Amino acid sequence: MQPIVDLQGKVGLITGIANEKSISTGVAEACAQAGARLVITYQNERTRAFIEPVVHRLGVEDVYLLDATRPDTQQEVFERIRARFGKLDFAVHSMAFAKRDDLHGRVVDTSADGFALAMDVSTHSFIRLARMCEPLMELAGGGSLVTMTYLGSEKVIPNYGMMGLCKAALEAATRYLAAELGPRNIRVNAVSPGPLMTRAASGIAGFDGLMAAAVDRAPMHRLVTPEDIGALTAFLVSDAGRLVTGGVHFLDAGYNIMA
Template identity: 80%
Template sequence: MQAIVDLSGKVGLITGIANEKSISTGVAESCVEAGAKLIVTYQNDKTRAFIEPVVHRLGVEHVYALDVTRPETMADVQAKILEHFGKLDFAIHSMAFAKRDDLHGRVVDTSADGFAMAMDVSTHSFVRMAKMVEPLMEKAGGGSLITMTYLGSEKVIANYGVMGLCKAALEAATRYMACELGPKNIRVNAVSPGPLMTRAASGIARFDDLMASAIERAPMHSLVTPEDIGALTAFLVSDAGRLITGGIHFVDAGYNIVG
């Protein structure tokens, strides 16, 4: 497939690949096709085994451990990027977590520790990532940060629970950081895909019903694919998106306007 944007000479960090069907896999594919060099991260040895087919197929040579709950791993990744590349042009944040009971239960029943954990991994990790890559992007003369959100941030989605609160905070963080980092020519955006079956989505009760509803109600009567998300993300991190920042960008066949 011919790339629709040019990322030649750009270096990007991709987080959140879980397997071949991950959103981040589609993003990585689009970025590689556009000519970018990638750094891919994994949480632990167990998760690395699942991403090996993806990094091997895409020819990614730089694969690093990154657990956002362990600050030393973030510092280690920053140091390795600086050592091997001397800069970073873009970074993709695609990670979220909530305890199953908090995800499926009522928001008013959310435990304090469960709320804190969900907000830390799903939202504040994006803030920490921005701080980690800021000096690397300054060396590139600017850069682009992308996070993945969902419509549950602004509309009540059944069985999405506390994650809706996390995504709302994530989108607010996107706007605030876009304002703060803009003077350094660093753009911050969020991509909001429609429902698609990923490992993360499999933890949401009755997700098949949500996908069926999206097909029925979306103006284009179609589900989004990781490739669709990758195409939009590659555009946003490219020079073609050089003045786009602070936005929530939907790729969902128009479902958000009727959902």
């Protein structure tokens, strides 16, 4: 397959791969095809087996544990990146979690503990990632951070509950990080795909109907794929996107513009 953009010589960190249908799988494939050397993380030993086909297919040698609830694992990942590559050119954040009751229940009923956990894993983990990336990206002469969001950040999506608040905060963090890291030539962007069936989406009640509505209402009458998300993300982390920062970039066949 013809590379989308040129990422030769760049080192990238990809988080959030759960299996071969994950958003991050499409991102990793696009970046690898464009020539990037990749570091891939997994959440725990149980999930490691599910990402092995992706790791094997892409020939990735650097596969590390990164549990968003354990800061020591994140520290170790970045120590290994520094020792192995001495720099980091881009990083993709695709981590989110909310307790099932908080995801399906009313926001007004969210517990303080549930709120804190969802915000920590879904939003503050991106801020922590950016802080760890900063010195390694400075060694590379600059870099690019990309996180994954969703329309539920600004519109009320049934059964999306607490995650809508997390994504709204994540998008605000994207703008503030872009402003703070811009002087160091580090760009920060969010990609907002339309609905697609992933392991995370399978936990949202009525998601099949949401996808059907997206196909019906979107001007292009299509669902986004992990490959589509990979193409846009590879552009954003490449030199072709060198002045693109602070934005939320919709990738949903135009669904977000419809009333």
